[in-house]
Amino acid sequence: xxxxxxxxxxxxxxxxxxxxxxxxxxxxxxxxxxxxxxxxxxxxxxxxxxxxxxxxxxxxxxxxxxxxxxxxxxxxxxxxxxxxxxxxxxxxxxxxxxxxxxxxxxxxxxxxxxxxxxxxxxxxxxxxxxxxxxxxxxxxxxxxxxxxxxxxxxxxxxxxxxxxxxxxxxxx
Numbered sequence: 001x002x003x004x005x006x007x008x009x010x011x012x013x014x015x016x017x018x019x020x021x022x023x024x025x026x027x028x029x030x031x032x033x034x035x036x037x038x039x040x041x042x043x044x045x046x047x048x049x050x051x052x053x054x055x056x057x058x059x060x061x062x063x064x065x066x067x068x069x070x071x072x073x074x075x076x077x078x079x080x081x082x083x084x085x086x087x088x089x090x091x092x093x094x095x096x097x098x099x100x101x102x103x104x105x106x107x108x109x110x111x112x113x114x115x116x117x118x119x120x121x122x123x124x125x126x127x128x129x130x131x132x133x134x135x136x137x138x139x140x141x142x143x144x145x146x147x148x149x150x151x152x153x154x155x156x157x158x159x160x161x162x163x164x165x166x167x168x169x170x171x172x
Contacts, residue, residue: 003109004041004044004045004106004110005042005045007105008038008039008042008045008103008106009038009042011038011041011099011102011103011106012038012039012042014099015031015032015034015035015038015096015099016031016032016035018031018034018035018095018096018099019035027092027096029063029064029067030096031095031096031099032063034096034099034103036055036056036059036060036063037055037060037100037103038099038103039055039059040052040053040055040056040059040060041106041107041110043055044107045106045110050126054130069156
């Protein structure tokens with residue numbers, strides 16, 4: 001169990017270094033996704049499978065969707081088309097692939113070893129417990145966070161909108 005924890009933690013740190021040092025935003029996001037999955041495996045190794053599943057669903061899934069929206073809003077036209085064959089070079093995909101393969105090995109080790117059930121010493125965190133906590137005493141905080149995210153989405157959409165200069169001319 002300790003091996004899975006330390007190996008997943010090492011992959012998370014290396015992938016995060018890849019995010020920070022990446023020059024291309026697409027490559028940095030790939031490293032970010034590997035880093036988030038590594039953190040989820042750290043949760044699995046610590047005996048918190050629900051927290052690990054939430055990490056994958058919420059963070060890794062949401063980051064990918066957010067990145068798609070950002071690419072659509074930025075409209076990476078000519079520069080992105082000029083480097084169409086650049087992503088096929090092994091230096092771009094060998095790092096995330098090796099880190100993801102290491103995480104796959106850790107996952108197989110955790111599942112095949114049967115250590116997942118023995119790692120849980122305390123109370124198992126279930127979806128029901130999380131739901132009762134979030135929508136019980138923390139209901140107002142969750143609703144305010146949702147409104148804040150909605151406001152950020154509307155602001156990002158407004159900022160990313162390109163205006164047509166011909167449409168705003170007066171006198172025509």
